[in-house]
Amino acid sequence: MRRINYIDKKNIIDEIIREIQKYPSLDRVKLEEIKRKIAKKYGLGFVPRNYEIIRELRGKLRDKIKSISAKPVRSISGIVIVSVFTEPSPCPGRCIYCPGGVDNPTPSPKSYSGHEPAARRASQLNYDPYLQVTRRLDHLSRLGHPIDKVSLIVMGGTFIYLDKEYRDYFMKGVYEGILGKKFPGEGIEILQKRLEKSKIRLVELTFETRPDYCMEKHVDEMLYYGATRVEIGVQTLRDDILRFVRRGHDVETTRKAFRIARDAGLKIVAHMMPNLPPNPDVDRDYEDFLNLFEDPDFRPDMLKIYPTAVVKGTYLYRMWLRGEYKPYDEDKLIALLARVKKMLPPWVRIQRLQRDIPTYLVEAGYKSGNLRQLVLNYMKKRGWRCRCIRCREIGHKVMKEGIDTRGINPRLVRRKYKASDGIEIFLSFE
Template identity: 45%
Template structure:
């Protein structure tokens, strides 16, 4: 197959799309087969191959039609998951935990090496730079805008790694974003040394504030007992905005039985320190751990949103699985543990979804572990869809953020009208402080456009947060609109909702007696807040309130 022939074939298909002769996926596939036959191509062109043949104007005109997997950026950001190199967990191994450097898989702790992110990491030798670069390239090739990146650092207890490794790993991820469209920024950055110039983390972050590919948030995964004040300070220094902690259960007897190495007290303290430092907090939960049944599990999930010591912003539900080489596998093999069946899991998750408040986002249900690696437990990969259908059959409805956000609803064909959008607020207690979930919603269609999380903290340990109200999150949903571009069509970003949410939060904080507002901001979002009078103070964008 000659490259010129391949390019000509792709260009021909692009021309047909631009001319309006291709209007749906069936016609597109037919055209691909036709040009492949005429040009004697060895394989069909991918959508990404077709897109890159166009001028910037042509790419912009056809990208939405040719974009594959629109869900990848439908929440307003391009999510890039990277994985650290294999390292043991500091406390040992929990009963159900697979993987780890000493396992047969030689994979990061709690992963088995066959998950998509793990396979990408292994392919690149766990090099953070190459993981980010390859994922950006992949998303770009299938038609996605990648100007706003949310980075998720996976692979075990990140805060237990050496401080040098933590900084190196995070810095290299940011450098990959900065370099993606050119390396000119390196010439302007202050560096150390001449033979092999070293650019400090702070300079890499500064460059990313105005880069073409901006980091709008970093999520770190860790354990509650490795989320003390000093760990949170380091997360902040690295540019972190969200922390996901492995809670697994809200019962001490379950945590002891699964050999977790910490109790509920550590969970509660980690949650408080994170919130009072303005971080978003995600909980990983594991139904059907040894000693639990579906009735107790449901009570535990209800407790998450009734007990103010918990109240997570984000939630991942990972039903307990029996996998090779784990202590739980040996218990199961001996007949001392019975795994959760698919049907039971569907019923339980449907009941959990029914009690979720409107301010939590259920991010994920079920691990990415391939079914053939699961000896017992939930094998169905579409467990979320099945639970949603079961809840609907029971006359219920999930009101979590993900189920209501505008992008996902538009993909499902729901109509949203700007005239029906209202500003709403829900207030609740959490970890000794007060949370305000301020949102723009279409109440008729039950669709969420955007929101902000305003917190009146309990007792922040950071000096720059003294007497300050905190914004822990500001997010407008819908397909990503690149920085500096205006909204069009069904886009909801860049329509002024973020500005209005921010102004409303400022008014509420001022009326409550606060004269300062501090925002935990993604590195690449700092320029946005500067437009409204905020300035960098420590790890936060802060402003003195004068309304």
């Protein structure tokens, strides 16, 4: 692999630009082909990034490259997602599977390894909220994404557990990042007023939490900061497993958390963890997912599935080394996730099917980094279909299946279901 300096790189990018100018009908595939060809010509061990090319362009060609280089799935709904991390801090939980925390040799935000892409970006910026937001928005804009509407997720553990002074500092930085400018001396309420007229609109704000930190006083704090959604770490609906993994709360607390969040008008994202110790069982895990949607005390709006991963440094890792924990294999996990997707109601969205933890850090549990695709392939072979919102969205179908929307006459569909002692009404055009 050749080592290059700044001038070499500039010349290589200039050559790429000269080459792409020869193709009036340039598309994403051709752009990548040109980049790889020139990288190979100069013996590079990498392919220049699209944003490095875009920043050297002007006018219509710049707009063209931006439009074809953007990954459409990131902004297909017209909203870009920005994830920000709080600094590594203590947590009320002592979960045996958790890979993060301040006590690690290399401290990382709680429940994260520190090697996830968003966590690495945050660490490089010393977890500064203002820089995390502004740098991410600038990067997305350079790649051609519209950034006028932002869905922001505060990650890094149980935000509401942190002391109020830090929470206020962090959210002030988030608001200023959206505004694109710092406002010394201005507090939370004043900045929120500014956001109402901001060029970039904060249309969604999500906090991660635990069921026992989603009681009335905690939800009031979330609403104070402008929350529209809460991600609740359910993990399992079995008290014996919650006790074994030292979760620190019971299922009844989860029921209460759902009701309180829902009564406050928050959308709910449930985190579920199949393959938990002490004795992982596929059928038992499937029953958990069934109960999550059949029991009206739960029925989340969205779902993130985080299959249990054995990561070095955790108590679960030591159990695994001693032979005290044996997860079921990846084939069984894929079959389980396919069954779950098959039974989902049409009013829920699956946001994730696995963690962002790099697979080279996972000692056991699953090893593939493309579980979603493996699950979809499994379902396709059996003629199964998923009814979740993501799988039925017209934007995804046009992008992935090439569906022609001309002549389609969508109709308004109204679905009503019970949830947390109330009634939910889900409206969609189908």
